[in-house]
Amino acid sequence: MKAAFSCLAYALVIAIANVNSDPKHKSHRNGYGLNKPIEELLKASGVDLSNGGGLEQLQQFQDYLSDYKIVLFDGLSPDRLIFSGNSDSAKKLYLLYDSDNGYYNVITNTKAAMAKRYICNACDTMTKHTNVTKFAPCVMLHHPVLKIKSSIVVHAKGTFSVRYVFRII
16 A cells, blocks of 8 residues: 555554554654554554545544544644544544645644643643633533632732632532
8 A cells, every 4th residue: 555545544553652652653653664553453444545544534543443532633723623533532643634745644742733731631622821711611611520719819029910720629
């Protein structure tokens, strides 16, 4: 199978090795030892990539890889989430689709790749805000056991600041 058509499978194998801290991750990332795992993944999942990989093939991989959640972004823009698998797994395979070249890439550090400081693990929403009130609605929606409590702190110089604290209720 041509590499151009199987780059989705390549990216998934590399992402799985990364998430599982597989010692082969580094060699896979450098392009070594990928043929056998890719052939096994394609055979076991029944996915046909002879015409390339799209959303249908991605859903088939997600169905097979139910121990993982596949999350696909279009470019380095976190607001352009293309696909988020229906798995509740904490093992997430973050991929980036380069629409200009038609290739899938693995994101190993999502915060750095997207230049964001906060990622909600429930819905993959990302924000660069450090102010809790900017992402509090997401936190309250997906983590209802958490309550945001604000307190005013008065400093020795007479200035004050507002501190937000997450508390379990």
